[in-house]
Amino acid sequence: MLDDLRELYQEVILDHGRNPRNYRNPPEANRHAHGHNPMCGDSVVVHATVDDTGIIRDVAFEGKGCAISVASASLMTEVLKGKTQSEAKALFERFHDMCTKDHAGDPDGEELERLQVLAGVREFPMRVKCATLAWHTLSAAMAGADDATTE
């Protein structure tokens, strides 16, 4: 297999794509949004639980999509627990840069290092929206919007 494909479909991605973590709809979740990519029809629902102090206690998701979008949603739910909403926003910005810019810099912090497995989409511009769909949806949920789209 070609190197850039191997970089894209790392074992971690395949694992999270097959066995997504936090694939559920917790009854206590108080932020929800539905995201979809009209170009491909993929759709995801993000359920977040934010406490009174603005800390994200839990993130879960449901939906259907390709290996990249499911793995990205799954990894997102893992790295955001315990973060404040502004930390989540900053993380999304750094992650987005990682997926789109050639010189995004080395990942600083444990969360970005974990998300680094998705950086392979940089070589596949068509797939950037797959990797960022769940994050766009989370942003919509935090902003109080019901819907998000990659377009």
Next chain:
Amino acid sequence: MEHHANIVPWQLVRDRLGIVLRIVPIDDDGNFLLDAYEALLGPRTKLVAVTHVSNALGTVVPIKQVIERAHARNVPVLVDGCQAMPHIKVDVQALDADFYVFTGHKLYGPTGIGVFYGKSELLKDLPPYQGGGEMIASVTFEKTTFKPPPHRFEAGTPPIVEVIGLAAAIDYVQALGHDAIAAHENGLRSYAETRLAQVPGLHIVGTAREKASIVSFVMDSAHPHDIGTIVDRTGVAVRTGHHCAQPLMQRLGVAATARASFGVYNTRDEVDVLAQALESVHEIFG
């Protein structure tokens, strides 16, 4: 089974005029159901608009019977021939089609141009849909009169470059000959169906009795977009997604498919490359 291009414009008309749209069902293999279609034709049916060939499945609709049954009730028929023109010899007069439309870009021609054929006795009563230069007989501030068809429908400066390009594409296809094209493409399709059937966990979507050279498929192990990315790296371009036919995807119970569409320039070697790439998809995701 229609492309969005034969759904959305009618919904815009519906919202403006209050017409009712009735949808002809298909079976699980993607066959157009002629008898169910006939049962939908009623005294208030004003037009039948139907694709000749499905862009997503390759189904060839029995268009001659569709037209005969509509004409038995004095209903005119508009045929979307975008997918038929590159693959099938089309004689609009033998079919007795009232309207037949197709685009240039599926016929190896330029984008942004197409052909709208209509019987002259129907066109002569249609009002212009767009106003401008070239389409008028005379203009005063009180009143404008229009040229007869087809000029009445060609307001403004035409896309000259595209017209010349489309004519060259039509000459090219006619020089190859539709019999030779069909023989080449059908050979590729049946070879591809045999090769793809050997890929573990692959299912062909759309197995109608009569098909043009399209093989649409899904795999148990991988989403069509992941299939597309891997196949693309071998130099084979497949279309992945809903193929601008979301209602069809819902009918078939799939979110998306991958689709190989064979043209005059494809070869059996390329089918082999595709099949090998799909075997690696199975190895990676299976």
